[in-house]
Structure formats: C-alpha cells, structure tokens
Amino acid sequence: MRIAPGEAAPAEAGPAETAGPLSHARSWRAGIVQSVSAPGVFDLGPGYLEPALLPVDLLGAAYTRALEEYGSAALGYGDDRGALDLRAALADRTTVADGITCEPGNVLVTAGISHALQLIATILAAPGSVVLVEETCYDLGRLILTDCGLRPREVRSDSEGMDPDALRDALAGERVAFVYLNPTFHNPTGRVVPVSRRRELLAVTARHGTPIVEDDAYAELNLGGGPTPPSMAGLADYHGVIRLGTFSKTLAPGLRLGWLLAGTGTIDRLAGHGLFRSGGCLNHTSALAMTALVLAGDYDRHLGWLRERLRERRDALVDTLLAGLGDDFELDRPDGGFFVWLRALRRYREPDLLAAASAAGVEVAAGSRFGGTARPSVRMAYSFNSPTRLATAAQRLTTAWHAVPAHTDRT
Ligand SMILES: Cc1ncc(COP(=O)(O)O)c(C=O)c1O
Structure with missing residues (x-):
C-alpha cells in the first residue's frame, strides 16, 4: 500500500x-x-x-535535554573542533573500544564521514594525487575523492580485504596521498578484515610512510558474529591512521554528524581550516543533542x-x-x-x-x-x-x- x-x-x-x-x-x-x-x-x-x-522521539528528547542543559550555548557558534563534552565522550568510547588512550584532542567533530573525506582530500592531499582504494569499494566515497581532484586507483582485494602484496606494489610504483579502507562490515561486501590482515596492511603503509584513512561507518553495528576486531587506528595507536565515524548509520543520517580520530598534529591542521574558523563546528546544536544522548546511556x-x-x-x-x-x-x-x-x-x-x-x-x-x-x-x-x-x-x-x-x- x-x-x-x-x-x-x-x-x-x-x-x-x-x-x-x-x-x-x-x-x-x-x-x-x-x-x-x-x-x-x-x-x-x-x-x-x-x-x-x-x-x-529519542532525538526529540535529546534536543530538548541539550537546550535545557546548555541553554543559549547550544545556539551559538560551536567550538571549532566540536563541543568538548562530545569530543570527551567519543574519546572515552574509543579508549574503551580500542584499549588505547584517546583524548579529546584526538577528536574532530565533522558533518559525517562524507565531510571528513572531503576535508582530508582537500587539506591533506594535493590536487591530482593518487589515492589507493579497495577493488570493490564504497562508490560515493570514491566519488568524493574524485570530485576533490584526487585520482583513486583500485588495489587487488580478496575475501580478507586489500591484498598486502598488491598494496606494496602499488606504493612502490608511485607517490600516494593515502589509502582509503573500510575494513569493518564493508560497504558493499559486508566483509570484515581479520586482525592479521590489518597488521600486514599497516606494516606495508608504515614502511612507505603513507597514511590510511579508515572509514568505520558500520563499526558499531556488530550483529553478533563474535567480537569486532580492533580498529586499524587502534592497532597502530593512531600513528599513520585517520579513523572516521558517523551517527548516520546508528541514529539518523539527517543529523549529518560524525567524527574524525587522529593524532593531534592532524587534528590541529584540519581544525585550522577557514571552514571551522568561520562558523565553528558544523551542526553544533545537533552535536550537543548527541552529547546528551551518549552521556545519558541512551545511545x-x-x-x-x-x-x-x-x-x-x-x-x-x-x-x-x-x-x-x-x-x-x-x-x-x-x-x-x-x-x-x-x-x-x-x-x-x-x-x-x-x-x-x-x-x-x-x-x-x-x-x-x-x-x-x-x-x-x-x-x-x-x-x-x-x-x-x-x-x-x-x-x-x-x-x-x-x-x-x-x-x-x-x-
Ligand atoms: C562506507 C561508508 N562511508 C560513509 C558513508 C556516508 O557517511 P555519512 O552519512 O556520515 O557521510 C556511507 C553511507 O552509505 C558508507 O557506506
């Protein structure tokens, strides 16, 4: 009907x-x-x-709670990196999930993963740079990279993810800005890259000094097939890996709210961009509503x-x-x-x-x-x-x- x-x-x-x-x-x-x-x-x-x-209803209540708690501060320009309370909450969750120390200074609140990818592609990579992607990968992520003037190249992949030998060859062949991976509950294949393969890929990129951008859009949606492997960023202690998260898949895409986890140098570089200086954090009011939701245990x-x-x-x-x-x-x-x-x-x-x-x-x-x-x-x-x-x-x-x-x- x-x-x-x-x-x-x-x-x-x-x-x-x-x-x-x-x-x-x-x-x-x-x-x-x-x-x-x-x-x-x-x-x-x-x-x-x-x-x-x-x-x-849950989100309606979260916005109401944020307005009660933060008052007019929920309606001002937000802190450039995102409200400290949300960054602290996300850092705490990461510390627990990855067993490493993650601080609010390692977190940048973004307007979702699409926005984070655009930031990385424009701020951390020169136009025309090559980016390595999995043989079968999230098509719209690749579109963002292309639209930002980068040149995605597919690297041979199998049922365990990108092939480390093929990655080694690709990195030896030319200068690469970064490697874009979606290792956990992959879009479109649903695949999870096992820990051993994660370590192999990290070893290859570390040898070449090439960063990995880890798209973790679905990481919190484990449907009971055993423990989720540690993130690649966690395995590398956030050295050489930028990890992207989003509320789009777990709450609502209309929020356009997500986060980026990285070393403090990378966060400083990204947060210094004019886009944040003029206007502060994107979607600040929503970010405070999500803070209320996470801190109350509702998330x-x-x-x-x-x-x-x-x-x-x-x-x-x-x-x-x-x-x-x-x-x-x-x-x-x-x-x-x-x-x-x-x-x-x-x-x-x-x-x-x-x-x-x-x-x-x-x-x-x-x-x-x-x-x-x-x-x-x-x-x-x-x-x-x-x-x-x-x-x-x-x-x-x-x-x-x-x-x-x-x-x-x-x-
Ligand atoms: C792998 C992957 N990354 C990113 C996104 C988009 O995330 P966001 O809504 O946070 O921009 C999607 C949505 O389909 C996705 O599947």
Missing part, C-alpha cells in the same frame, strides 16, 4: 506496509528526503535505515535495540535467499553492517540479474557500481525494509533469478 503525499495513513495499514511510522508517513516524500522508492517497489538499494527505525541502549532489529532483517533476507537460490549463486551472512553481497556464476550477466529483479518489483544495487568485481554481483541492503517485506522481496528475487537464462558461451 502506498500513502500519497498529504494523505493520512489508515489505522489498519500497519507499519510494514507504509513508508514508516504512521505519524511521519506524510513527510517521507520527494523534495523532503533524498530518495523515495516508486510505489509498490521493494527497494533493497538504499544503504540507510528505513523510516520506522529512525528514532524520532548504547538504542544501539542494542537497533542491532536486534537489523539482525531480524538480515536473517529474513539471508534465510529466504539461501532457501531459494541454488548453487549458481553465493552469499555470506554478514556479521554486521547493512549489506548482503551476492555473487553469481560468471555465465550470468549482471544487467540480466538487475532487469529480472526490477521486473519482479525489487530494486537492488549493481555490483559494478562499486568498482571491479570478480563475478556478476549485486548488493542488497536489509536496513531499509521490514523483515516481512525483505522475506517477500527475497522470494521474488529467487524466482526471478532462477528464470534468468545463463549465457553458456560466457562460462
């Missing part, structure tokens, strides 16, 4: 069939939010939370709740796909994050898989969007639909993909 703009949802509709919590359905429309699925479509494309998982409670919801969604999608797809397709149950990465035998063609999905009323993301892929691939997000809808979408996909003709001349 579809709720037309401006129309109230009938009470019996049920959240699974609407665009989100009934009280907010009227506003989830083009011109207000970035993307709206076509009516009737099961959209497994978006890499963000579905409306029903966005904590409207951790929310994370527990969200992980449970995401686990149900992941399992609904993966269980139905595994039950229906035969040996021509391969997928792993991701231990965290938002994505299932499906690989087909080479005799299938990616456009045929996408077309069959579309014809069945299901949208998925083309694997080739994310760079080089060894086989025809598809990314499916389980973050943007209810478990019931994901199971229905997966059933439709298995039926549709079984009917796709294999190109025997292409095996």
Whole structure:
C-alpha cells in the first residue's frame, strides 16, 4: 500500500506496509528526503535505515535535554573542533573500544564521514594525487575523492580485504596521498578484515610512510558474529591512521554528524581550516543533542535495540535467499553492517540479474557500481525494509533469478 503525499495513513495499514511510522508517513516524500522508492517497489538499494527505525522521539528528547542543559550555548557558534563534552565522550568510547588512550584532542567533530573525506582530500592531499582504494569499494566515497581532484586507483582485494602484496606494489610504483579502507562490515561486501590482515596492511603503509584513512561507518553495528576486531587506528595507536565515524548509520543520517580520530598534529591542521574558523563546528546544536544522548546511556541502549532489529532483517533476507537460490549463486551472512553481497556464476550477466529483479518489483544495487568485481554481483541492503517485506522481496528475487537464462558461451 502506498500513502500519497498529504494523505493520512489508515489505522489498519500497519507499519510494514507504509513508508514508516504512521505519524511521519506524510513527510517521507520527494523534495523532503533524498530518495523515495516508486510505489509498490521493494527497494533493497538504499544503504540507510528505513523510516520506522529512525528514532524520532529519542532525538526529540535529546534536543530538548541539550537546550535545557546548555541553554543559549547550544545556539551559538560551536567550538571549532566540536563541543568538548562530545569530543570527551567519543574519546572515552574509543579508549574503551580500542584499549588505547584517546583524548579529546584526538577528536574532530565533522558533518559525517562524507565531510571528513572531503576535508582530508582537500587539506591533506594535493590536487591530482593518487589515492589507493579497495577493488570493490564504497562508490560515493570514491566519488568524493574524485570530485576533490584526487585520482583513486583500485588495489587487488580478496575475501580478507586489500591484498598486502598488491598494496606494496602499488606504493612502490608511485607517490600516494593515502589509502582509503573500510575494513569493518564493508560497504558493499559486508566483509570484515581479520586482525592479521590489518597488521600486514599497516606494516606495508608504515614502511612507505603513507597514511590510511579508515572509514568505520558500520563499526558499531556488530550483529553478533563474535567480537569486532580492533580498529586499524587502534592497532597502530593512531600513528599513520585517520579513523572516521558517523551517527548516520546508528541514529539518523539527517543529523549529518560524525567524527574524525587522529593524532593531534592532524587534528590541529584540519581544525585550522577557514571552514571551522568561520562558523565553528558544523551542526553544533545537533552535536550537543548527541552529547546528551551518549552521556545519558541512551545511545548504547538504542544501539542494542537497533542491532536486534537489523539482525531480524538480515536473517529474513539471508534465510529466504539461501532457501531459494541454488548453487549458481553465493552469499555470506554478514556479521554486521547493512549489506548482503551476492555473487553469481560468471555465465550470468549482471544487467540480466538487475532487469529480472526490477521486473519482479525489487530494486537492488549493481555490483559494478562499486568498482571491479570478480563475478556478476549485486548488493542488497536489509536496513531499509521490514523483515516481512525483505522475506517477500527475497522470494521474488529467487524466482526471478532462477528464470534468468545463463549465457553458456560466457562460462
Ligand atoms: C562506507 C561508508 N562511508 C560513509 C558513508 C556516508 O557517511 P555519512 O552519512 O556520515 O557521510 C556511507 C553511507 O552509505 C558508507 O557506506
């Protein structure tokens, strides 16, 4: 069922069939939010939370608490590096998670990871510089680097992440500004780089004095597959690694709020930029609302709740796909994050898989969007639909993909 703009949802509709919590359905429309699925479509494309998982009431209370606690200071220009209370809270969380000492001076509050990447690409790298990225990587991260005048180069990667030998060769070949990695619950593959591979990659970059930019957008979304490996920044004691975090995947992308962790020299350099000098920290009022949320313990409670919801969604999608797809397709149950990465035998063609999905009323993301892929691939997000809808979408996909003709001349 579809709720037309401006129309109230009938009470019996049920959240699974609407665009989100009934009280907010009227506003989830083009011109207000970035993307709206076509009516009737099961959209497994978006890499963000579905409306029903966005904590409207929790955030309303957090803003109220921040205004009560900080008063007019919540409405002034914020400290250039971000409010000290939030930086201290984030530093404490990092100290606990990584077992190293992280201070507020190691934290810069940003308008999310996209903003942090743009800062790094423009302030820490000269235009035209080469940046190394994984063979299959977050496409919009790569777009930011390209738009800032950098030249991303793919480095061969396997099921454990970037190949250290290929990285060594790439670094020996030319001058590189930095290496961009997303080692934990990778977008799009869901992969987690094991500790041993993290250490190998760190050893290679340290030998060349090349920094790593560690995109940790999904690090807090471990869905119960064992402990999350220590961050690469933590393993290196924050020497030669800049680590990026965000509230977009755990709370709400509309906040446009995240953080950057690095050595104090790097933080000083970034925070000295005119963008911060003129205007202070971006999204200062939201930063104080998040401070209230984190300090009250509400953020951790929310994370527990969200992980449970995401686990149900992941399992609904993966269980139905595994039950229906035969040996021509391969997928792993991701231990965290938002994505299932499906690989087909080479005799299938990616456009045929996408077309069959579309014809069945299901949208998925083309694997080739994310760079080089060894086989025809598809990314499916389980973050943007209810478990019931994901199971229905997966059933439709298995039926549709079984009917796709294999190109025997292409095996
Ligand atoms: C790996 C990765 N990094 C960064 C982002 C964007 O983060 P932000 O909303 O904080 O800019 C995304 C969102 O899809 C992502 O998947």
